[in-house]
Amino acid sequence: MSKFYTLEEVAKHTAANDCWVIIENKIYDVSGFLDDHPGISGGKKVLLKASGKDATKQFQSFHSPSVLQKFGPELLIGHVGTAEDAQLAIEEERSNEEESEEIERGPLTVGIPFGDMVPFGDPMWYQDWYSPFYNESHRKVRKEVRAFVEKEIMPFTHVWDEAKKIPAEVFGKVAKAGLLASCCGVVPPEFITFRLPGGIEPEKFDAFHRLIVMDELSRCGSGGVTWGLMGGLGIGLPPVIHFGSKYLQEKVVPGCMSGEKFICLAITEPSGGSDVAGLQTEAKDMGDHYLVNGEKKWITNGVFADYFTVACRTGEPGFGGISFLLLERGMPGITTRQMNCSGVWPSGTAYITFEDVKVPKANLIGQENKGFKYIMYNFNSERLGIVVQANRFARVCIEESLKYAHKRKTFGKLLVDHPVIRNKFAHMIRQVEATHAWLEILIYQSMHMPEEIQPIRLGGPIALCKAQSTQTFEYCAREAAQIFGGLAYTRGGQGEKVERLYREVRAFAIPGGSEEIMLDLGVRQAVKVGAFMGAKM
Numbered sequence: 001m002s003k004f005y006t007l008e009e010v011a012k013h014t015a016a017n018d019c020w021v022i023i024e025n026k027i028y029d030v031s032g033f034l035d036d037h038p039g040i041s042g043g044k045k046v047l048l049k050a051s052g053k054d055a056t057k058q059f060q061s062f063h064s065p066s067v068l069q070k071f072g073p074e075l076l077i078g079h080v081g082t083a084e085d086a087q088l089a090i091e092e093e094r095s096n097e098e099e100s101e102e103i104e105r106g107p108l109t110v111g112i113p114f115g116d117m118v119p120f121g122d123p124m125w126y127q128d129w130y131s132p133f134y135n136e137s138h139r140k141v142r143k144e145v146r147a148f149v150e151k152e153i154m155p156f157t158h159v160w161d162e163a164k165k166i167p168a169e170v171f172g173k174v175a176k177a178g179l180l181a182s183c184c185g186v187v188p189p190e191f192i193t194f195r196l197p198g199g200i201e202p203e204k205f206d207a208f209h210r211l212i213v214m215d216e217l218s219r220c221g222s223g224g225v226t227w228g229l230m231g232g233l234g235i236g237l238p239p240v241i242h243f244g245s246k247y248l249q250e251k252v253v254p255g256c257m258s259g260e261k262f263i264c265l266a267i268t269e270p271s272g273g274s275d276v277a278g279l280q281t282e283a284k285d286m287g288d289h290y291l292v293n294g295e296k297k298w299i300t301n302g303v304f305a306d307y308f309t310v311a312c313r314t315g316e317p318g319f320g321g322i323s324f325l326l327l328e329r330g331m332p333g334i335t336t337r338q339m340n341c342s343g344v345w346p347s348g349t350a351y352i353t354f355e356d357v358k359v360p361k362a363n364l365i366g367q368e369n370k371g372f373k374y375i376m377y378n379f380n381s382e383r384l385g386i387v388v389q390a391n392r393f394a395r396v397c398i399e400e401s402l403k404y405a406h407k408r409k410t411f412g413k414l415l416v417d418h419p420v421i422r423n424k425f426a427h428m429i430r431q432v433e434a435t436h437a438w439l440e441i442l443i444y445q446s447m448h449m450p451e452e453i454q455p456i457r458l459g460g461p462i463a464l465c466k467a468q469s470t471q472t473f474e475y476c477a478r479e480a481a482q483i484f485g486g487l488a489y490t491r492g493g494q495g496e497k498v499e500r501l502y503r504e505v506r507a508f509a510i511p512g513g514s515e516e517i518m519l520d521l522g523v524r525q526a527v528k529v530g531a532f533m534g535a536k537m
């Protein structure tokens with residue numbers, strides 16, 4: 001049970017070896033933290049000066065709430081108040097916990113709002129707007145994944161990013177929470193070992209449940225973490241699940257789904273990114289095996305992957321001569337090295353060299369020379385995944401900067417009271433909401449349109465939506481950085497998410513099809529489909 005102290009009692013603790021501060025009515029013993037407290041003008045001195053009293057205001061102006069999520073539990077020693085207050089506070093906390101997902105209902109409320117209701121900080125259906133796409137099962141997934149991400153991911157995101165590595169044990173936790181299985185598209189139930197988020201049956205876990213999982217995870221505001229956890233898995237495993245032999249599936253899928261093994265998709269080469277048909281990595285047929293030679297570049301998770309789903313040339317030049325092979329770490333001739341990129345640091349972006357790698361024929365994924373079809377199959381879900389992440393990152397930029405604009409004053413006014421700042425928010429919001437609405441309608445199509453016509457009908461609009469989402473992300477990261485000013489130019493602290501996201505924009509605008517290629521593809525396909533469907537042009 002929590003302890004309670006009066007203000008007079010707290011005021012006695014102002015020494016370097018006995019230092020308490022009050023923040024939001026809670027008392028923190030920061031004696032052991034003084035030397036670790038950062039600050040340009042002496043982090044220890046600042047804290048000592050604030051000791052023995054209520055420092056809520058100063059705390060809120062210098063920190064993001066995640067600081068207390070991370071350090072609070074260890075430093076918290078009690079609450080301010082008398083024994084009577086104590087009982088009341090405990091009861092209030094309990095009832096707050098029970099209702100935590102519900103915001104107080106007012107006369108404007110029409111449903112059940114979720115989240116902290118920062119305007120446009122969450123999709124509209126969270127913020128008490130009607131939507132035809134979601135039901136109780138989606139609300140369950142949303143609630144569970146949000147709690148998991150806030151406890152297990154968000155407090156550590158900055159540390160992992162700086163370390164350029166996610167600790168191994170995190171993957172197991174993420175797998176057990178059902179998140180890994182949620183990011184691989186439609187997964188046959190036999191491969192799902194852990195309970196899916198919200199306890200939803202595998203057969204009923206639909207594309208909107210998957211959207212929610214990825215969207216909620218992306219609230220951490222780090223492409224390095226989203227890609228570090230599931231970037232390779234989400235695109236490297238589906239070819240094995242959908243086209244691989246039983247032998248390959250049994251060998252690869254269980255380990256990857258449990259977070260003990262890692263897989264990546266290796267398509268891009270030093271000489272070509274979006275020009276997949278021109279890939280050069282060669283797999284020579286040697287009778288009982290293939291001999292693989294070539295190089296792959298910018299391969300997400302390649303640094304720590306155990307398996308590599310590799311697009312190789314097995315036949316004629318162009319689209320028709322590509323196959324997918326599964327290569328395994330430990331096969332002689334495979335070298336991976338970490339690339340030094342602007343962003344997405346913990347995602348293990350690799351340069352990979354294959355030198356005379358002997359690959360058994362049993363490691364062919366699907367049929368020989370059908371690789372391009374599998375790549376195309378993968379692209380639509382990969383691109384939708386990028387849209388989900390990029391748009392949530394753009395939303396994070398809105399959320400973070402709108403909160404900041406409510407505490408930072410310039411020229412005697414809060415930032416949010418300056419029309420020039422509100423104008424920035426307006427342009428960010430209209431783009432994020434338009435992108436989200438387009439995303440939802442595309443996801444709805446992917447659930448209902450016959451699978452065989454999806455590549456033709458949906459490929460173009462998904463490509464356009466990908467470009468829309470990354471340009472929105474770029475716009476919002478820039479505007480949020482302007483609102484944060486210097487705080488978004490330094491790593492860590494209040495501008496932490498915005499600073500990182502600003503560096504990560506290109507990691508979404510280029511891979512999975514660059515904006516230029518996406519825009520062109522979108523129009524080319526629209527014209528082709530239009531002609532097929534009798535458009536009078």
Ligand code: HEM
Pocket residue numbers: 021023028030037038039040041046047050055058059062063064067068071072075492493494
């Ligand atoms: C439980 C108490 C506290 C904890 C755990 C804490 C933690 C931190 C951390 C982790 C940072 C690094 C930046 C960030 O991540 O936001 C920071 C920065 C800072 N803190 Fe605290 N802090 C506490 C209380 C206070 C109080 C009471 C004050 C002022 C009276 C204060 C003043 C500052 C300042 C000025 C910075 C910015 C330093 C800079 O940008 O150079 N902190 N604090």
